Amino acid sequence: MWLLTVMEIEFTAAMICLAADYGRKCYAKWRPYVVGSIATGSLIISLVYLLYYRWTYNETSSVSLRPTTSTFASLYIINEYTIFVIFTAFVVGIAVSIYSWKYLSQDDNVGPFFSLLILLLTSVVGVVSAGDFLSLFLFWEAMSISAYGLVAFYKESSQISLEASLKYIFLAGAGSLLALYGISLVYSITGSIDLSSLGSLLETNTEVGVFALIIIMLGFGVEAAIFPLHTWLPDVYSAAPLPVSAVLSGIVTETGVFVLLKIIQPLSAVTTATNVNTLLKLSSTEEIQGILAVLAILTMFIGNLGGYVQTNVKRILSFSSIAQMGYMIAALSTFSVLGIVAVVFMIWNHGISKSGFFLMSGLNGKNYEDSELDNLQGLGQKNKVVGIMFASNSLAMVGSPPFGMFWAELLIVEALIAASSTFFFAVAVIVVLNIFLSLGYYLRIINRVALNAPDRPQENMPKSNFSLGLLIPPLLLIALSLLTGIFPYLLLDHLIL
Amino acid sequence: MIYAAWLIWAVPIISVPFIPLIGMVSQRGRNWFAVLASALTAFIGFYLAASFSSGMTESSIIWLPIFKVPVQVLVDGTSVLLAAFISFLSFLIVLYSVGYMKGEKGQSRYYSLILLFVGAMLGLVMAGNLIQLYFFWEIVGICSAFLIAFWYDKPEARRAGLKAFVVTRFGDIALFIAVLIVLANLKTTNYASIFSAIGSKPFGTNTVLLVGILLLIGAMGKSAQVPLHVWLPDAMEGPTPVSALIHAATMVNAGVYLVIRMFPLFSYSSTLLVLVTIVGLTSMIFGAACAVVSEDLKRILAYSTISQLGIMFASIGVGTTLGATATYHLISQGLFKALAFLAAGSVITATGSRNVEELGGLRKSMKYTYIGFLFAMLAMSGVPPLIGFWSKDWIVSTALTSNVVAAILIALSSVLTTIYSFRALFKVFYGKSKLPNEPKESSTVMIVPIMTLVVSVTVGWLVLDYQRLVPFNITIDPLTIGMSLAAIASGIGIVYVAFSSRTAQTQSLMGRNAPLIALRKYLLEGLGFDKFYGFLYSRIVLPLAKTSSYLESGWLGVNMGLMLASVLLIIFLVALKVI
DSSP states (O other), X not given: OHHHHHHXXXXXXXXXXXXXXXXXXXXXTTHHHHHHHHHHHHHHHHHHHHHHHHHHOOOSSOEEEOOSSSTTOSOXXXXXXXXXXXXXXXXXXXXXXXXXXXXXXXXXXXXXXXXXXXXXXXXXXXXXXXXXXXXXXXXXXXXXXXHHHHHTOOTTOOHHHHHHHHHHHHHHHHHHHHHHHHHHHHHHHHSOOBGGGGGGHXXXXXXXXXXHHXXXXXXXXXXXXXXXXXXXXXXXXXXXXXXXHHHIIIIIHHHHHHHHHHHXXXXXXXXXXXXXXXXXXOXXXXXXXXXXXXXXXXXXXXXXXXXXXXXXXXXXXXXHHHHHHHHHHHXXXXXXXXXXXXXXXXXXXXXXXXXXHHHHTTOOSSOSXXXXXXXXXXXXXXXXXXXXXXXXXXXXXXXXXXXXXXXXXXXXXXXXXXXXXXXXXXXXXXXXXXXXXXXXXXXXXXIIIIISOOSSOGGGSOOOOOXXXXXXXXXXXXXXXXXXXXXXXXXXXXXXX | OHHHXXXXXXXXXXXXXXXXXXXXXXXXXXXXXXXXXXXXHHHHHHHHHHTOOSOEEEEEXXXXXXXXXXXXXXXXXXXXXXXXHHHHHHHHHHHHHHHHTTTOXXXXXXXXXXXXXXXXXXXXXXXXXXXXXXHHHHHHHHHHHHHHTSSTTSHHHHHHHHHHHHHHHHHHHHHHHHHHHHHHHHSOOBXXXXXXXXXXXXXXXXXXXXXHHHHHHHHHHHTTOTTSOTHHHHGGGSOHHHHHIXXXXXXXXXXXXXXXXXXXXXXXXXXXXXXXXXXXXXXXXXXXXXXXXXXXXXXXXXXXXXXXXXXXXXXXHHOSSTTHHHHHHHHHHHHXXXXXXXXXXXXXXXXXXXXXXXXXXXXXXXXXXXXXXXXXXXXXXXXXXXXXXXXXXXXHHHHHHHOHHHHHHHHHHHHHHHHHHHHHHHHHHSSOOOSSSOOOOOOHHHHHHHHHHHHHHHHHXXXXXXXXXXXXXXXXXXXXXXXXXXXXXXXXXXXXXXXXXXXXXXXXXXXXXXXHHHHHHHHHTGGGHHHHHHHIIIIIIHHHHHHHHTTOOOOHHHHXXXXXXXXXXXXXXXXXXXX
């Protein structure tokens, strides 16, 4: 029951964070550090516990838990993919919470921030490991609510972030409702809320079954930013505080994709397949595959083309996130084990690289909020390390070796080509062209931020203010990405079923 | 012996992080550490070549577990010969850099990138499978782009670096798809397994053709073949040693190496070989024509590189010698082109100008540089018995037996080669000096590599004849020698007539011949491909991007409306039983 222990640790830590916030008289100046280290410490403990569990866990198939005595009694499925995504969530969470120590040092509401952050991550753990629709939906809602709170959590609670949060509530809320409707349809057909019951969904009542599946996918797809439902993402990411954007792009959006994966997995009955290219399809899945692939193509084009006209690094990164969700959904649409492995590996790489990029996108040496390209121009000449970080993160995002994203994109394209159909080969070519297209805006970031001289004369530049507390977490994430790129087998060894 | 094949690329890569660290303590120490690391690499290269006995592949860790793709090194004649050549040349050029880069800012960045490049390039050559090759293929591209943009204060340098990155990346994505098709069909990208599978079921004729075309596009991007050549002339914004090492002698040859390595695949289909020949011949002629009119000393050499690489592609496409002619010309071109660039760099440091119209009469004041450039140009034109003569005339001889058209075109292109070589030589080193003050000869660290290369260009063919890694059995038709001597003579004659007249300026030579002037303008613009790519970006990508941004209205109502509409659409489709 390690999973439940982890959740209980985290919920306790969230309460302690809130309580510790009241000690503001005793340690006024150190409050962010005290509360922050409680949060970070709890995340580190959970990560270590997770790794310990992985170390002692020798079974190759997935494990189902149905505890009856715990607070969180429900069905959970734990397999390689789940552990991998939870691992990603904790790593990103630790980096973000360390970053927030310094980031929130001027802020008043430290306790609620860390508390919400931990609740968000715990809900992600719940969503990822959920084995039935009940726990899935409950944790999903908990995750969304924490995210709404965090988005609106701006220092001066500005109008923009409130508006973004409201937009997020409306769209994600509508998405949840759609998903709930779909879930109730599934229950009415199969009489079960287990995710594995989806396998028999298409056997009895195909039309309603397909409809229910599409509705569920659309509902959860709001968070994954699938094409017609992606419109909230750039506004929310660019209005949220930097650590929150990092968590949203690094974990929450990926969780949306992972939920799609969880829904697809029983459909394709892939868990029993030993050959990575085996496609054990049921009869009616081809339509869903087609719809997903077409939506994925539209999503990646919208994302990559949108990046060209933006002038704000955070917005560019948001559009690039949309595009990368597109790649993942394309790989998912093959319904193959290889596609699923590719998506999970992409979740790790996208999670660490994109959140690392978000964390430093506002470091213009003056304050942490301004990520307009004009104001970031010439950073590389002011501080070499920051310049190198921007350049290497951009290279990582376009999938250049020796960064981990290269292998993830390789696996995605490989999954599409290995599906050995002309349609998926065309999708693969489109994905590769899109990766090429994303060069346009990332090279602009390299050009202006890392290489170019500052726009304004040097004497008018504000004194650089790159504190180590804000630089180390993104550096750590870049180092992880580099490590994944050079030694991909260290992680991929854990992903074969 | 096999461990040397691992060490040769591991040594430069491992020494990269030490460069900035030593740089914090001592600038001189850092420079000589880089020289030492490259010298060690060159030593390993020679050791590898000397102790080579038979071809083998050694695998290490499983790099990509899903497909069991290992990290492996391939030791065979071609890879060992090229590794020795690359490590030797990079040692000379790192040594030269110590003099050339003296007093520049950001030398730690320079040496780190150069050493990373050397390691990745050697890794590319020694790689035992396509995935590993692609991995290093991309890293050399990144190093090249950032080294072109080394002087990032100059907007042209930044632009050139990013342009090189984008254009070569376009080729790379084709290669990427090719590699992944091979992986998907064969579950391995090991060279030997690919060759044994050619023609059988999962890797039939059509797949081979597709993979071959994609590989060729990848090779064209890296080796700057028309129409993906636009980055190479601009790449001359980088420091000259970088141009010599990366954009003349090693990285641009990676495309040729790929085609040589994959020769069994290319030779499976005659269509592919014809395509390779056409690509090569086209680039050969256009590159040479552009080099004739260019006024920038380094751009002349860059266009000449495009042309020479074209000859290599054509010689592979002619296809009678399993790519051995191309290997020979690759080494020969690498030596004389590196020599030409190093001499040109010496001229540029001494005079501060790259424009051939502004230079002149440097023969007396820069004697060693003159000798270096002279030998480079003689070798490039194919004057016997320098190395260029052997490589080019061998190509023409083998082509004569199988593809007479190609042979004649290559021989004819020697006329152009001679013209641009001697034009550059005359303009820079002869005539009257147009500089305000007498330039000084460069320092010893720069002259030593130049003189070493002069010796290599002169006696290199003996060494290549002696070595047994790749047995070149050069046979040259007497007819070929006659043809090439005639070509050289006519080329020198044309240049001599043109420059002995008083009107040495190219513009005045043309007179008022309108078509000639138009042709010159067209060639100076690099065939107008830049304009075409600019058009693609500004007329297609940008308008599409602007259109797509209309979807981002930011209005909640519109967003909700889109969502509702998509749900309704699906209900509608389901109700109509479309899906």
